Amino acid sequence: MVNSEVYDVTIVGGGPAGLYSAFYSGLREMKTKLIEYNPFLGGKLNVYLEKVIWDIGGLPPTKGSQVITQLENQAKTFDPTIVLGEKIVSIQKENNIFELIAENGNVHLSKTIIIAVGSGILKPTKLAITDSQKYESTNLYYKVENLEQFRDKRVAISGGSNSAIDWANTLEPIASEVTLVYRGKALRGHEAEITKLLNSSIKCYFNNTIDQILPTNDLTRIKTLILKDHELELATELDIDALVVNHGYDRENVLIEKPISGIEIVDNHYFKTGSGCDTNIAGIYAAGDISLHDGKINLISGALHDGLVAVNAAKTYIDPKAESYGMVSSHHDALQARSK
Numbered sequence: 320m321v322n323s324e325v326y327d328v329t330i331v332g333g334g335p336a337g338l339y340s341a342f343y344s345g346l347r348e349m350k351t352k353l354i355e356y357n358p359f360l361g362g363k364l365n366v367y368l369e370k371v372i373w374d375i376g377g378l379p380p381t382k383g384s385q386v387i388t389q390l391e392n393q394a395k396t397f398d399p400t401i402v403l404g405e406k407i408v409s410i411q412k413e414n415n416i417f418e419l420i421a422e423n424g425n426v427h428l429s430k431t432i433i434i435a436v437g438s439g440i441l442k443p444t445k446l447a448i449t450d451s452q453k454y455e456s457t458n459l460y461y462k463v464e465n466l467e468q469f470r471d472k473r474v475a476i477s478g479g480s481n482s483a484i485d486w487a488n489t490l491e492p493i494a495s496e497v498t499l500v501y502r503g504k505a506l507r508g509h510e511a512e513i514t515k516l517l518n519s520s521i522k523c524y525f526n527n528t529i530d531q532i533l534p535t536n537d538l539t540r541i542k543t544l545i546l547k548d549h550e551l552e553l554a555t556e557l558d559i560d561a562l563v564v565n566h567g568y569d570r571e572n573v574l575i576e577k578p579i580s581g582i583e584i585v586d587n588h589y590f591k592t593g594s595g596c597d598t599n600i601a602g603i604y605a606a607g608d609i610s611l612h613d614g615k616i617n618l619i620s621g622a623l624h625d626g627l628v629a630v631n632a633a634k635t636y637i638d639p640k641a642e643s644y645g646m647v648s649s650h651h652d653a654l655q656a657r658s659k
């Protein structure tokens with residue numbers, strides 16, 4: 320279906336860069352649409368919802384989940400159109416208007432585009448055990464959304480990355496028992512976190528993987544894990560209440576893998592951008608982790624700054640007479656009126 324309305328700016332990606340672009344684009348009085356693949360907003364912050372973020376200017380230490388809520392509320396200030404659950408798979412230009420084509424066939428029309436797709440669409444690498452997905456609604460977790468749900472539980476964590484180590488250390492004082500199952504011989508990650516883990520009550524099974532899952536009598540939950548030691552050819556039974564799997568993420572970045580014709584890409588990973596987050600295609604900007612320019616910072620603050628810069632560049636592309644940046648919010652009449 321072709322959405323016949325033409326937007327000034329269409330933002331692809333609803334992470335920090337996309338959300339802040341949506342806010343600022345509204346402040347600059349542009350008709351704005353944001354399109355996100357997931358049924359939820361927040362981008363990579365969804366990977367660390369319970370972690371506390373300290374390095375966003377002016378914000379007290381704040382949990383990832385709360386940062387999402389605040390970014391989302393701010394993004395909605397000027398009522399942009401937000402489309403969830405659509406993956407943009409290609410972009411083309413017809414009669415000076417960009418057409419963004421979604422996987423489901425929808426076509427969105429826009430004068431400019433801000434690509435804010437971060438590292439692409441992240442999907443947790445699933446446990447390679449048949450039918451394990453049926454426990455995803457009960458006690459098999461691919462992300463830790465709420466620490467309290469693990470209180471006094473016997474939790475097994477599968478994985479050996481920084482994140483797995485981090486979750487094990489975070490859950491240790493909350494859960495009744497934490498067990499780490501890792502296929503490698505030794506952990507590799509932040510030294511201090513490994514030392515903390517090895518000196519804690521966390522039980523580690525190295526050279527082990529989860530070989531089988533045994534369910535409860537009603538077949539709804541995981542009751543026991545059968546671990547396999549690949550060196551000793553030993554099997555161990557482990558009774559658990561919850562299993563957290565952290566085997567990394569599969570990434571899909573379709574706009575990089577099948578890029579817009581002629582757009583400049585660096586290292587098969589980033590859009591090369593100039594000082595206005597501008598790509599080499601007029602009217603297309605890239606903001607956040609997907610954008611590579613001098614002085615690029617791959618942090619939330621960097622993503623917000625890119626959003627600001629990209630929106631200003633889009634504004635002056637559409638209207639070359641427009642101010643190069645917007646009215647400061649402390650003197651923006653509509654925002655000040657709302658603050659009263």
Ligand SMILES: Cc1cc2nc3c(=O)[nH]c(=O)nc-3n(C[C@H](O)[C@H](O)[C@H](O)COP(=O)(O)OP(=O)(O)OC[C@H]3O[C@@H](n4cnc5c(N)ncnc54)[C@H](O)[C@@H]3O)c2cc1C
Binds near residue numbers: 609
């Ligand atoms: C574990 C971890 C901890 C971190 N901790 C911190 C921290 O403490 N402080 C800090 O400042 N930064 C931290 N970061 C980095 C920070 O999360 C990123 O810099 C930031 O999320 C980048 O934002 P973004 O909007 O560019 O991309 P993302 O957050 O990656 O968002 C991109 C969005 O685009 C969507 N998307 C992708 N492709 C498409 C498509 N084709 N169609 C539609 N939607 C699409 C994705 O689904 C995603 O929602 C951390 C990162 C990780 C992984």
